Amino acid sequence: MSKTTLTRRGVLKTGAVAGAGLALPTYLSAAGHEGFTNAPTGSTVTLGFNVPQSGPYADEGADELRAYELAVEHLNGEGDGGMMNTFSSKALQGNGILGKKVEYVTGDTQTKSDAARASAKSMIEKDGAVMITGGSSSGVAVAVQALCQEAGVIFMAGLTHSNDTTGKDKKANGFRHFFNSYMSGAALAPILAANYGNDRKAYHLTADYNWGYTTEEAVKTSTEALGWETVAAVRTPLTQTDFSSYIAPVLQSGADVLVLNHYGGNMVNSLTNAVQFGLRDKLVNGKNFEIIVPLYSRLMARGAGENVKGIFGSTNWHWSLQDEGTKAFVKSFGTKYGFPPSQAAHTCYVQALLYADAVERAGSFNPCAVVEALEGFEFDGMGNGPTLYRAEDHQCFKDVLVVKGKENPTSEFDLLEIVEVTPAAQVTYDASIFGGELGTCNPGA
Amino acid sequence: MDAIILQILNGLDKGSAYALIALGLTLIFGTLGVVNFAHGALFMIGAFCAVTLSRLFNLSHEVEVPGQTDFLGNPLKKDVPYLHDIFGEATGSAIIDWSVPLAILFAIPIMIAVGVIMERGLIKYFYKRPHADQILVTFGLAIVLQEIIKYYYGANPIPTPAPDAFKGSFDFGAMIGFAENTIIYPYWRLVYFCFAAVIIGAVFAFLQFTTFGMVVRAGMADRETVGLLGINIDKRFTIMFGLAAAVAGLAGVMYVPINPPNYHMGMDFLVLSFVVVVVGGMGSLPGAVAAGFLLGVLESFASMREVIDLIPGINQVIIYLVAIIILLTRPRGLMGRKGVMED
Incomplete structure (x- = not known):
């Protein structure tokens, strides 16, 4: 049995705390926040760049890191300013963020969810990072996004293409600039119809994990709407290195199109194997056999070599675009590093600038203020045309590129050619179709 | 029927790689008694010999x-x-265009040197240590080697194609009376299978028909007695380590047109190759070769759509499942000898 003692002073204290708590929701507006995780107190602010520095995507991670270093330079007023000169928002002045010099720490995701969470946690708890960004995998993005939500910091996703990142696993503190599987399917379908017709039989090989499933689903839905038939969809282990036993039966199935829902090393090997088996030289159902790679990456295309020639896919951005934002970024990156940036580098650079700009516009580093500033934010001049950060799911909506492996590349970077710039309206979808709850922002502390 | 022939063919080239790696592993285990977890790294270094020559x-x-x-x-x-x-x-x-086949000549001396340096410089100090220590040190060595390769060559795969004459595939089905396009087989995979058969044959012939091979076999059977006869068996075993490294390296050289090499390709093959050695029987050369091909073919069958539909996930576990069944029924593996790795 317990005994409860009520005192006047205790009631007043409790009432004051409860009152403050109830008043909090109306108090959460930009610039008004004080207590939040890792609130910068000195003359600097620390950002956390969580990229794969080891493991199979280390080269992609290295390019992301180059882009972040360039973004930090530009934010601090060094270099030529890059896309800050073409960005439609003029809040960034080149004097850091809110007058604080930008510093950064890096973590190694190793493209493993647990390692990525550990490195993000360390950057938040030990280094005082106020924002975490980067990554080259959807599994990592979803895991780190959830951690940032719990910790009360903003997560600006790097390269992550699964619908789930801003679908069923979306979080209020997380934002994605990169496009997703749905958009790839929607952008590719009309080009496939125009080039290969409406009467095709497709055979899918799909990496056996979250991103593979959403990509398969997106491409199946889009192509079946064209009138294509899906003959089979076979899951391949993520650890598979030789795909011959999966590719050999494709011709026997009567399919005349092979869709490779693979990324990274899986994509390089499955495409190489498919070309080795001579699939592209075959005539099936009276039509040329075709291969499709829904998500292209220039770094991965380089691994597949000349096998990518003539193969359609989609990409978030490509250095050969001719808008002012792209030209400024490519010039800045190319001058510093001697080669053009990858799409991973582009999305990371843009995310760093978008975060900094949101803080400037909000007048606070408080995650909830940043969320408010980014939700529904429309901008231009960042390489993808007019773009919207949709409030409902924190997904960017912008033009998507359909690309094709170039027949006569002039250099090792010139592997893809842009076939079509699909307008944002064509790849926009209802935010509710992928489920999930955004929840409310968490400022932490 | 055509699907069965197709998967047997696919399994043969996959099995060729397993067999070549497992052969080297068994040679080292049989002669030196060392469980060499760095053997996959030797396969990877061989592949990068091809990449290096191509770059040169x-x-x-x-x-x-x-x-x-x-x-x-x-x-x-x-x-x-x-x-x-x-x-x-x-x-x-x-x-x-012919850089990959030419890399065979380039790789042989390099791989023998790498093998000898590895054995003399590190592994010989672990002969009398427990197998667990050997596994730890060779596994650590494998990680060091792959990080060195990653530092110099990057993490991405590097396309290194076969000569133009061997690009594409041929219609094996049409040659044996099946309908067109039912059994397609790439030329280079056929080359790889033939190459593996020649190397395996050469290793067996070397051990069987040369005096050197006879001494090594005698050493494998009874090291002490051979030593008492005044034969420097250690020197011969060092050469065998170099030979095993060369076999793994050559397997790697010829593999690069099949899949573009990357720094962790050795690790991808290592675990499977150990399963092959255990299934074949520790220390048994014919066992390693037979198990390599057997597991390669079974892995191919398990990745057929019809089989996956029947038993979901079978493609991911088939090799381990077969290993369990074989070890339960034949604890020493298919052709294992009594007394090897037994107290």
């Missing part, structure tokens, strides 16, 4: 292309290989 052949100087610009708007520069300058464009291109 492609060493170039830049020539401006008139009227074209690069991504920064500067005049476009095209790489012209020095081999074109030395031998003319046609011959130079042909040499570059």
Whole structure:
């Protein structure tokens, strides 16, 4: 049995705390926040760049890191300013963020969810990072996004293409600039119809994990709407290195199109194997056999070599675009590093600038203020045309590129050619179709 | 029937790689008693010998292309290989085209040297240590080697194609009376299978028909007695380590056109190759070869759509499942000898 003692002073204290708590929701507006995780107190602010520095995507991670270093330079007023000169928002002045010099720490995701969470946690708890960004995998993005939500910091996703990142696993503190599987399917379908017709039989090989499933689903839905038939969809282990036993039966199935829902090393090997088996030289159902790679990456295309020639896919951005934002970024990156940036580098650079700009516009580093500033934010001049950060799911909506492996590349970077710039309206979808709850922002502390 | 033939063919080339790696592993285990977890790294180093030779052949100087610009708007520069300058464009291109087969000659001395250095420099100090220590040190060595390769060559796969003459595939089905396009097989995989058969045959012949091989076999059976006869068996075993490294390296050289090599390709093969050795029987050379091909073929069958539909996930576990069944029914593996790794 317990005994409860009520005192006047205790009631007043409790009432004051409860009152403050109830008043909090109306108090959460930009610039008004004080207590939040890792609130910068000195003359600097620390950002956390969580990229794969080891493991199979280390080269992609290295390019992301180059882009972040360039973004930090530009934010601090060094270099030529890059896309800050073409960005439609003029809040960034080149004097850091809110007058604080930008510093950064890096973590190694190793493209493993647990390692990525550990490195993000360390950057938040030990280094005082106020924002975490980067990554080259959807599994990592979803895991780190959830951690940032719990910790009360903003997560600006790097390269992550699964619908789930801003679908069923979306979080209020997380934002994605990169496009997703749905958009790839929607952008590719009309080009496939125009080039290969409406009467095709497709055979899918799909990496056996979250991103593979959403990509398969997106491409199946889009192509079946064209009138294509899906003959089979076979899951391949993520650890598979030789795909011959999966590719050999494709011709026997009567399919005349092979869709490779693979990324990274899986994509390089499955495409190489498919070309080795001579699939592209075959005539099936009276039509040329075709291969499709829904998500292209220039770094991965380089691994597949000349096998990518003539193969359609989609990409978030490509250095050969001719808008002012792209030209400024490519010039800045190319001058510093001697080669053009990858799409991973582009999305990371843009995310760093978008975060900094949101803080400037909000007048606070408080995650909830940043969320408010980014939700529904429309901008231009960042390489993808007019773009919207949709409030409902924190997904960017912008033009998507359909690309094709170039027949006569002039250099090792010139592997893809842009076939079509699909307008944002064509790849926009209802935010509710992928489920999930955004929840409310968490400022932490 | 055509699907069965197709998967047997696929399994043979996959099995060729397993068999070649497992053969080297067994040679080392049988002679030196060392469980060498760095053997996959030797396969990877062999593959990178091919990449290195290809890069050497492609060493170039830049020539401006008139009227074209690069991504920064500067005049476009095209790489012209020095081999074109030395031998003319046609011959130079042909040499570059044949870089993978030529890498066999390049890789043999390098791999033997790597093997001998590895054995003399590190592994010999662990002969009398427990197998657990050997596994730890060789596994650590494998990680060091792959990180060195990653540092110099990057993490991405590097395309290193087969000569043009071996690109594409042939219709094996049509040759044996099946309908067109039912059994397609790439030329290079056939080359790989034949190459593996020749190497395996050569290793067996070397051990069976040479005096050196006879001494090594005698040493494998009873090291002490051979030593008492005044034969320096350690020196011969060191050479066998170099030979095993060369076998793994050659398997790697010829594998690069099948899948572009990357720094962790050795690890991808290592675990499976150990399963192959255990299934074949520790220390048994014919067992390693037979198990390599058997598991390669079974893995191919398990990845058939019809089989996956029947038993979901079977493609991911088939090798381990078969290993469990074989070890339960034949604890020493298919051709294992009594007394090997037994107290």
